[in-house]
Amino acid sequence: MSVNAVKEDEQLTQVAQRVTLFRLLRYLLGYKKQIAAVLVMMGISIGIILANPLLIERAIDVYIAKKDAHGLVRLGIFAVCLNVLLILLIKARMYLMAKISNQVLLVIRQELYTHIQTLGFSFFNSRPTGKILARVIGDVNSLKDVLTNCVTTLIPEFLTICAVVGIMLAKDWRLALAALLSIPLMIVGVWTVQSRAHIRWQIYRKKGSNMNAFVHEDLSGMRVVQSFCAQEQTQKTFRQLLKEHGEAFVNACRLADAFGPIVDFCWGLSTLLLYFVGVNRILDGRSSIGVLIAFGSYISMFWHPVLNLSNFYNQLITNLAGAERIFEIIDTPADIVNQENAVSLPGISGEVTFSHVDFSYEDGIPVLKDVSFQVKPGERIALVGPTGAGKTTIINLIARFFDVKGGGVLIDGRDVREITLESLRSRLGIMTQENFLFSGTVKENIRYGKLDASDEEIIAAAKAVHAHEFIMEMEKGYDTVLKERGAGLSVGQKQLLAFARTLVSKPAILILDEATSSIDTRTELLVQAGIETLLKDRTSFVVAHRLSTIRSADRIFVIDDCKIKEMGSHFELMEKKGAYYQLYMAQFSQIQ
Numbered sequence: 001m002s003v004n005a006v007k008e009d010e011q012l013t014q015v016a017q018r019v020t021l022f023r024l025l026r027y028l029l030g031y032k033k034q035i036a037a038v039l040v041m042m043g044i045s046i047g048i049i050l051a052n053p054l055l056i057e058r059a060i061d062v063y064i065a066k067k068d069a070h071g072l073v074r075l076g077i078f079a080v081c082l083n084v085l086l087i088l089l090i091k092a093r094m095y096l097m098a099k100i101s102n103q104v105l106l107v108i109r110q111e112l113y114t115h116i117q118t119l120g121f122s123f124f125n126s127r128p129t130g131k132i133l134a135r136v137i138g139d140v141n142s143l144k145d146v147l148t149n150c151v152t153t154l155i156p157e158f159l160t161i162c163a164v165v166g167i168m169l170a171k172d173w174r175l176a177l178a179a180l181l182s183i184p185l186m187i188v189g190v191w192t193v194q195s196r197a198h199i200r201w202q203i204y205r206k207k208g209s210n211m212n213a214f215v216h217e218d219l220s221g222m223r224v225v226q227s228f229c230a231q232e233q234t235q236k237t238f239r240q241l242l243k244e245h246g247e248a249f250v251n252a253c254r255l256a257d258a259f260g261p262i263v264d265f266c267w268g269l270s271t272l273l274l275y276f277v278g279v280n281r282i283l284d285g286r287s288s289i290g291v292l293i294a295f296g297s298y299i300s301m302f303w304h305p306v307l308n309l310s311n312f313y314n315q316l317i318t319n320l321a322g323a324e325r326i327f328e329i330i331d332t333p334a335d336i337v338n339q340e341n342a343v344s345l346p347g348i349s350g351e352v353t354f355s356h357v358d359f360s361y362e363d364g365i366p367v368l369k370d371v372s373f374q375v376k377p378g379e380r381i382a383l384v385g386p387t388g389a390g391k392t393t394i395i396n397l398i399a400r401f402f403d404v405k406g407g408g409v410l411i412d413g414r415d416v417r418e419i420t421l422e423s424l425r426s427r428l429g430i431m432t433q434e435n436f437l438f439s440g441t442v443k444e445n446i447r448y449g450k451l452d453a454s455d456e457e458i459i460a461a462a463k464a465v466h467a468h469e470f471i472m473e474m475e476k477g478y479d480t481v482l483k484e485r486g487a488g489l490s491v492g493q494k495q496l497l498a499f500a501r502t503l504v505s506k507p508a509i510l511i512l513d514e515a516t517s518s519i520d521t522r523t524e525l526l527v528q529a530g531i532e533t534l535l536k537d538r539t540s541f542v543v544a545h546r547l548s549t550i551r552s553a554d555r556i557f558v559i560d561d562c563k564i565k566e567m568g569s570h571f572e573l574m575e576k577k578g579a580y581y582q583l584y585m586a587q588f589s590q591i592q
């Protein structure tokens with residue numbers, strides 16, 4: 001990950017908004033009955049809202065004109081009942097819709113999370129964690145309004161507009177035309193604004209994502225930041241990101257805020273035209289006061305939804321930018337997946353073969369070239385070589401974190417691509433350069449290696465790798481809650497816990513990518529003993545920095561220049577006086 005990956009904008013994607021919207025709305029199909037109930041309630045509500053002006057027209061033109069007080073009261077009571085029903089329907093509809101959209105959000109978030117877990121290293125290498133977090137948390141939240149409002153704003157407001165236009169045309173088409181003459185003007189105005197607003201909202205989201213990623217990285221690396229007294233520098237960067245985020249928001253808002261005034265202007269124009277034409281028609285005796293007042297209500301019933309829709313549209317394009325970002329992740333294909341005909345290998349004996357393996361992370365920069373070797377079950381291999389030579393890479397290929405570019409990696413004579421990932425990895429015990437501990441108790445962390453391990457198994461594993469002693473010295477023994485990432489434990493202690501975690505899983509093949517970090521001598525002895533226990537009776541690959549581990553290996557592979565330069569036991573290689581001898585003299589002779 002380059003340093004700038006945090007601050008750089010992710011690439012702008014141009015996906016048709018309609019496609020994204022329909023894809024999002026497809027999630028609602030799972031709730032057909034509830035949506036139908038919402039739509040029925042909405043239909044009745046719209047009916048009541050539309051009937052109101054007709055009731056007023058009737059009150060004026062019939063009851064008031066004929067001075068029929070009883071009729072007027074009856075009409076009034078009827079109108080009140082109808083409108084109480086309207087309020088109840090709106091409340092029920094809102095509740096139901098909130099429930100549905102919450103459910104959909106849950107499904108989307110789960111889908112996103114599950115998919116992210118299948119994605120390979122290359123995905124995580126190319127994205128800062130903070131940016132992934134921004135999508136899983138922030139972007140998903142922003143979809144709630146889209147989902148709710150699509151059903152509760154888009155559909156009813158659209159229906160209302162159609163119904164109002166229909167009623168107005170039926171009652172008096174001349175008045176209707178006068179009232180609606182400014183629509184084309186509005187369409188042109190809104191269209192011009194929206195096309196630009198979408199891009200600006202996308203930029204705003206990306207700036208938010210940058211800020212998120214920066215804060216996440218800064219918090220994770222706080223110790224480094226503080227030890228290098230880099231707070232001022234990071235604050236400056238943060239201020240810059242904040243500023244960019246704020247400016248992007250203002251930029252988007254400036255444009256988006258033009259929606260309202262455009263609609264307001266057209267609304268005013270319609271009202272003016274309506275009264276101009278209406279009054280003339282009343283004077284000519286071709287229309288009544290009741291009709292004009294009803295039209296006055298209808299005109300606001302028309303423009304109000306238009307205003308709501310334009311606001312909704314505004315919100316929609318903001319939030320669809322979030323949906324696009326979510327679908328982009330969901331659509332990222334997992335690069336390492338089970339092949340269709342992959343088999344489960346329950347009893348792996350632990351034979352590992354590399355057959356003419358070629359590999360590179362980036363095209364054109366080979367890391368391994370035509371590497372071949374065969375390791376018998378139970379054999380102990382030490383991988384040595386200069387930094388960046390490809391030791392971790394060999395391990396990554398055995399565990400199939402990456403696929404080879406040429407040749408094949410075989411376990412028990414089977415290509416790893418023909419074995420299901422679950423059965424492959426469950427038989428591998430992998431300890432990487434960073435022993436990641438989760439927040440939870442010591443026991444839970446060890447149990448992570450085998451979820452159904454009993455307490456006895458856990459304690460036996462801890463004893464075997466000599467972790468038991470220091471665990472018992474902790475406040476609550478195995479039930480001590482570890483802080484995030486095992487803060488409060490020494491490097492050696494973390495390593496011992498990782499050993500125990502690996503040992504409970506009883507792997508057939510053990511992979512240990514040792515960190516070069518030095519640890520105190522007492523723990524060092526424990527760690528060495530722990531490693532011995534782990535390596536016993538299983539195939540093992542150890543990227544070793546300890547002379548004792550290297551010496552005790554059955555064979556040592558010296559990796560350099562994209563290949564295995566030398567292969568053999570410590571004594572054979574020392575006698576050969578080749579690359580291993582050089583490395584040994586340079587690195588280990590002093591500490592013998």
Ligand SMILES: Nc1ncnc2c1ncn2[C@@H]1O[C@H](COP(=O)(O)OP(=O)(O)OP(=O)(O)O)[C@@H](O)[C@H]1O
Nearest residue numbers: 125361362367385386387388389390391392393394
């Ligand atoms: N994810 C990656 N993307 C691109 N290049 C990578 C990636 N991981 C490693 N490399 C490159 O591949 C080469 C081999 O790296 P590898 O991690 O296997 O070295 P190593 O022998 O384990 O080194 P060390 O002793 O420092 O752990 C290096 O040149 C490294 O820069």
Ligand SMILES: [Mg+2]
Nearest residue numbers: 391392393513
């Ligand atoms: Mg390495």
